[in-house]
Amino acid sequence: MDSIESKLHPRFSITVGVALSVVFPYWLIIVLIIILFLGTSSRSFCKDIEMWREETILKKELSKQQETLVNSRGEILIDAAYNPLCPSEEKSTLV
Numbered sequence: 001m002d003s004i005e006s007k008l009h010p011r012f013s014i015t016v017g018v019a020l021s022v023v024f025p026y027w028l029i030i031v032l033i034i035i036l037f038l039g040t041s042s043r044s045f046c047k048d049i050e051m052w053r054e055e056t057i058l059k060k061e062l063s064k065q066q067e068t069l070v071n072s073r074g075e076i077l078i079d080a081a082y083n084p085l086c087p088s089e090e091k092s093t094l095v
Contacts, residue, residue: 021029 024032
């Protein structure tokens with residue numbers, strides 16, 4: 001079943017649109033639409049620039065990590081320093 005709001009919404013929008021087009025001149029409606037489009041476009045552009053900067057920083061960090069793990073021949077470098085899980089007992093020199 002459709003709710004009353006979903007049935008009234010298109011009719012209400014059309015009614016408001018017709019009333020505004022009668023009240024305001026066409027040039028004012030066009031100017032308001034242009035302002036709306038400029039506002040939404042500039043907001044999207046600013047968010048895109050911010051996202052691009054974040055992705056660029058992330059890409060640089062990933063490439064730095066990749067450089068430390070791969071040598072010039074493309075071989076993966078593994079840190080082979082052995083650190084035992086259990087500390088060994090210290091031996092005295094007096095024995």
